[in-house]
Amino acid sequence: MVLYFSGTGNSRYVAKKIAEISGDEIISINQRLKAQDYSPVSSEKPLVFVGPVYAGRLPRIMDDYIRKVSFTGTKHAYFIGTCAQTPWVTVEYVEKLCKEKGFTLLGFHSVVMPQGYIAGGGTQPKEVNDRILKEAEPKILELAETIRDQQTLPKEQPGKAIMSKVLNPIMYAMMISAKGFAATEKCTGCGKCEARCPLNNVKLADGKPTWGKNCTHCMACIAGCPAEAIEYGKKTQGKTRYYLGDE
Ligand SMILES: Cc1cc2nc3c(=O)[nH]c(=O)nc-3n(C[C@H](O)[C@H](O)[C@H](O)COP(=O)(O)O)c2cc1C
Numbered sequence: 001m002v003l004y005f006s007g008t009g010n011s012r013y014v015a016k017k018i019a020e021i022s023g024d025e026i027i028s029i030n031q032r033l034k035a036q037d038y039s040p041v042s043s044e045k046p047l048v049f050v051g052p053v054y055a056g057r058l059p060r061i062m063d064d065y066i067r068k069v070s071f072t073g074t075k076h077a078y079f080i081g082t083c084a085q086t087p088w089v090t091v092e093y094v095e096k097l098c099k100e101k102g103f104t105l106l107g108f109h110s111v112v113m114p115q116g117y118i119a120g121g122g123t124q125p126k127e128v129n130d131r132i133l134k135e136a137e138p139k140i141l142e143l144a145e146t147i148r149d150q151q152t153l154p155k156e157q158p159g160k161a162i163m164s165k166v167l168n169p170i171m172y173a174m175m176i177s178a179k180g181f182a183a184t185e186k187c188t189g190c191g192k193c194e195a196r197c198p199l200n201n202v203k204l205a206d207g208k209p210t211w212g213k214n215c216t217h218c219m220a221c222i223a224g225c226p227a228e229a230i231e232y233g234k235k236t237q238g239k240t241r242y243y244l245g246d247e
Pocket residue numbers: 005006007008009010011012051052053054055056057082083084085086087088113114115116117120163216217218219
């Protein structure tokens with residue numbers, strides 16, 4: 001069973017490729033969170049969790065989902081972290097989670113994909129992102145085939161611990177907030193931002209989105225807006241958006 005969380009589409013893309021090659025079923029954690037569905041998940045094949053790296057760890061809401069849900073059948077799990085540069089020491093947190101859940105970790109591996117954090121450092125030009133996607137393809141294929149064959153993933157050299165250990169809690173305390181979001185006059189009222197928010201934090205009022213307080217900075221609303229009508233303060237004005245497709 002492949003389970004993914006994704007804001008800008010990278011992890012969804014990788015999860016779908018793995019499911020396609022391994023012939024496995026797929027669950028969107030986004031949809032489960034949106035529906036507040038924490039029902040048990042049953043799988044005989046190993047569990048494959050795919051999600052983005054947020055400041056050197058899995059997103060907290062993905063971590064919480066895995067902690068809350070009861071998994072029956074297999075106790076074997078793979079974890080794939082999509083990231084823009086490095087997963088830092090995400091593997092240490094994955095190992096801790098597996099220990100708590102009683103999972104045997106068959107491997108953690110990262111895949112470098114385009115940067116999706118428009119409200120953070122911003123993304124690169126389209127041609128750079130296209131090249132990164134092309135370069136990621138053989139790695140995704142190799143990981144998918146290893147998972148299909150139920151082999152252990154190759155170990156990768158972890159990065160420095162400072163981002164995961166020190167800067168991660170600082171980022172959650174200081175940066176992760178929906179306060180900066182606002183829709184401009186370009187908004188057409190299509191409702192995609194509301195539909196895509198995995199935490200139901202975006203609501204349309206009189207045809208325009210408003211943001212609540214429950215945000216995880218997944219960037220699905222701002223990056224996925226077809227009219228590029230959402231800004232995050234002044235930080236995102238005139239900046240390229242990156243969004244790799246839908247559910
Ligand atoms: C809040 C946030 C924190 C991030 N932190 C990291 C990081 O520590 N290391 C990294 O390489 N990329 C980082 N990124 C980039 C994402 O991990 C990368 O774009 C990922 O593939 C996005 O996956 P998604 O499209 O499935 O949401 C971060 C992105 C966001 C939104």
